[in-house]
Amino acid sequence: MGTSAQTLxxxxxxxxxxxxxxxxxxxxxxxxxxxxxxxxxxxRPLGGGGRSRVIEGQIIEKGGVNFSAVHGxxxxxxxxxLEMRGGEFYATGVSIVLHPVNPLVPIIHxxxxxxxxxxxxxxxxxxxxxxxxxxxLTPHYIDDADAQYxxxxxxxxxxxxxxxxxxxxxxxxxNYFYLPHRQETRGIGGIFFDRLSAQNGVSTEQQFRYVMDxxxxxxxxxxxxxxxxxxxxxxxxEKKWQLLRRGRYVEFNLVWDRGTKFGLQTEGRTESILMSMxxxxxxxxxxxxxxxxKEAITLSKLKKGINWLEKQTNPVG
Amino acid sequence: MGTSAQTLxxxxxxxxxxxxxxxxxxxxxxxxxxxxxxxxxxxRPLGGGGRSRVIEGQIIEKGGVNFSAVHGxxxxxxxxxLEMRGGEFYATGVSIVLHPVNPLVPIIHxxxxxxxxxxxxxxxxxxxxxxxxxxxLTPHYIDDADAQYxxxxxxxxxxxxxxxxxxxxxxxxxNYFYLPHRQETRGIGGIFFDRLSAQNGVSTEQQFRYVMDxxxxxxxxxxxxxxxxxxxxxxxxEKKWQLLRRGRYVEFNLVWDRGTKFGLQTEGRTESILMSMxxxxxxxxxxxxxxxxKEAITLSKLKKGINWLEKQTNPVG
Numbered sequence: 001m002g003t004s005a006q007t008l009x010x011x012x013x014x015x016x017x018x019x020x021x022x023x024x025x026x027x028x029x030x031x032x033x034x035x036x037x038x039x040x041x042x043x044r045p046l047g048g049g050g051r052s053r054v055i056e057g058q059i060i061e062k063g064g065v066n067f068s069a070v071h072g073x074x075x076x077x078x079x080x081x082l083e084m085r086g087g088e089f090y091a092t093g094v095s096i097v098l099h100p101v102n103p104l105v106p107i108i109h110x111x112x113x114x115x116x117x118x119x120x121x122x123x124x125x126x127x128x129x130x131x132x133x134x135x136x137l138t139p140h141y142i143d144d145a146d147a148q149y150x151x152x153x154x155x156x157x158x159x160x161x162x163x164x165x166x167x168x169x170x171x172x173x174x175n176y177f178y179l180p181h182r183q184e185t186r187g188i189g190g191i192f193f194d195r196l197s198a199q200n201g202v203s204t205e206q207q208f209r210y211v212m213d214x215x216x217x218x219x220x221x222x223x224x225x226x227x228x229x230x231x232x233x234x235x236x237x238e239k240k241w242q243l244l245r246r247g248r249y250v251e252f253n254l255v256w257d258r259g260t261k262f263g264l265q266t267e268g269r270t271e272s273i274l275m276s277m278x279x280x281x282x283x284x285x286x287x288x289x290x291x292x293x294k295e296a297i298t299l300s301k302l303k304k305g306i307n308w309l310e311k312q313t314n315p316v317g
Numbered sequence: 318m319g320t321s322a323q324t325l326x327x328x329x330x331x332x333x334x335x336x337x338x339x340x341x342x343x344x345x346x347x348x349x350x351x352x353x354x355x356x357x358x359x360x361r362p363l364g365g366g367g368r369s370r371v372i373e374g375q376i377i378e379k380g381g382v383n384f385s386a387v388h389g390x391x392x393x394x395x396x397x398x399l400e401m402r403g404g405e406f407y408a409t410g411v412s413i414v415l416h417p418v419n420p421l422v423p424i425i426h427x428x429x430x431x432x433x434x435x436x437x438x439x440x441x442x443x444x445x446x447x448x449x450x451x452x453x454l455t456p457h458y459i460d461d462a463d464a465q466y467x468x469x470x471x472x473x474x475x476x477x478x479x480x481x482x483x484x485x486x487x488x489x490x491x492n493y494f495y496l497p498h499r500q501e502t503r504g505i506g507g508i509f510f511d512r513l514s515a516q517n518g519v520s521t522e523q524q525f526r527y528v529m530d531x532x533x534x535x536x537x538x539x540x541x542x543x544x545x546x547x548x549x550x551x552x553x554x555e556k557k558w559q560l561l562r563r564g565r566y567v568e569f570n571l572v573w574d575r576g577t578k579f580g581l582q583t584e585g586r587t588e589s590i591l592m593s594m595x596x597x598x599x600x601x602x603x604x605x606x607x608x609x610x611k612e613a614i615t616l617s618k619l620k621k622g623i624n625w626l627e628k629q630t631n632p633v634g
Binding site: 265282283 | 357369371379381497498499560564567568571572578581582584587588590591592594595596597598599600601602603
């Protein structure tokens with residue numbers, strides 16, 4: 001957590017996030033080939049607002065790409081939960097969840113965010129600020145080569161900025177995207193980081209470049225999976241499994257995801273927060289996939305600590 | 318909360334709850350006409366267990382009737398959240414959620430429960446104990462006559478036991494079954510109560526009779542709606558709306574319901590806790606029903622404090 005005066009300007013960061021949203025929406029529309037984003041511009045009564053964009057396409061069944069920049073007063077009570085004292089905050093970010101039609105195309109989530117706070121009792125200009133973000137993938141069926149590709153792309157982005165980032169932020173994603181009540185990871189993870197600021201010789205500007213590189217890595221990675229897998233044939237069983245896995249996605253987001261919970265409990269804009277919900281999710285009591293099935297193999301790999309960059313050994317069914 | 322030595326025996330309560338589960342399952346099977354309950358008997362590694370029963374019928378699309386009786390050590394940390402100190406606890410109850418096929422049949426929830434605790438630092442035999450429970454109804458479309466019937470049945474049960482119960486426990490349900498992020502009640506409420514024990518001249522035995530009467534009121538009330546509405550024709554729009562309302566049901570249970578959250582965070586049996594999930598739920602970004610439509614009228618009535626016993630005035634569309 002940095003407490004230095006800012007050299008980077010928050011409007012500069014905000015503008016770059018808007019451009020990122022534009023770029024991602026454009027690339028997703030091109031890859032989808034049919035769906036067009038619909039935009040809702042909204043204002044937050046207490047300060048700031050956002051641009052929520054949703055798509056219903058031929059490859060992406062339901063997707064949201066949300067930009068927001070909100071500000072105002074943060075009460076001590078809430079600030080304390082974030083290990084700060086009350087003050088004037090500013091928060092901006094881009095947040096994405098895409099649910100594809102085809103169960104062989106993975107669900108993806110990306111978020112980049114910037115937060116700053118002028119605590120009331122801190123000297124004026126002594127601002128706390130940080131970046132957060134990440135990309136994680138939730139395949140309905142885990143394909144080892146796809147998982148390897150995904151993690152290799154993330155590692156490339158990380159390595160360019162810091163040799164520790166991939167290992168650290170990959171582990172962070174494993175721990176964050178985890179459903180304790182299912183003892184399952186949400187998917188194959190990815191990278192996740194929070195409260196990044198100038199530290200260990202890395203400047204705020206360098207952290208910002210890392211965050212933006214993560215943001216710009218998103219569309220090429222996901223459109224690769226869209227193009228490669230959207231036309232693959234799938235069976236009824238695979239659609240059924242997709243709907244059950246979406247149920248797990250709902251469980252994670254509503255029960256465990258800190259961002260979602262925080263947003264819903266602090267009167268955020270509900271429709272923008274819940275853009276992450278799938279178009280349809282199913283639940284079957286105590287559903288157990290057949291031993292050795294593709295579904296069972298996927299379940300067996302929803303574990304923390306797997307090195308996806310290495311060749312995986314499939315369990316014998 | 319009572320701290321008197323028990324005259325009622327916990328095994329007596331437990332047995333009555335089991336018989337209640339049997340009776341309800343039987344009545345639901347008869348009313349459904351096709352579905353049969355499948356039972357899973359399970360043990361809790363740390364003490365106790367349960368009988369989870371699920372049905373997939375021709376009227377009830379997915380329903381769960383769960384009995385459990387669990388016991389063991391409760392750590393200070395968790396006990397403190399319940400305003401107690403750590404000790405040996407015992408908890409038993411019956412919990413039900415039914416999702417019907419036909420959108421004109423309402424979703425229903427019922428729960429009766431008993432809890433006792435021997436705090437480690439309290440004199441042996443000085444037991445804290447209470448009852449909790451309630452029934453609430455979530456119609457996909459609010460029918461005023463059905464709502465009136467439902468609340469009249471509950472009032473009858475309440476009035477038999479205490480003249481204050483209906484008003485108090487109806488208000489409690491309005492407040493409990495509420496989604497702040499939607500500014501909607503979950504449905505038309507019903508009754509909800511917690512921590513009932515001997516007080517104001519009402520004995521523990523009398524509270525127990527009240528709880529059991531609530532439990533036995535459940536099946537006649539719900540089978541009345543099943544029989545009356547299951548064969549009514551419905552259109553695609555009504556099915557679509559049902560799936561969206563089930564989405565709200567998921568949101569309430571996973572984000573706000575204290576029982577669900579507590580269960581998932583304290584390693585309860587996940588499949589039994591999540592028996593309340595619908596077979597299918599849908600989300601559409603920012604769905605707004607047409608002004609004056611049946612859907613809009615239902616939304617306008619998802620408010621706290623409505624006296625359902627009185628004739629409702631419909632808003633002009």
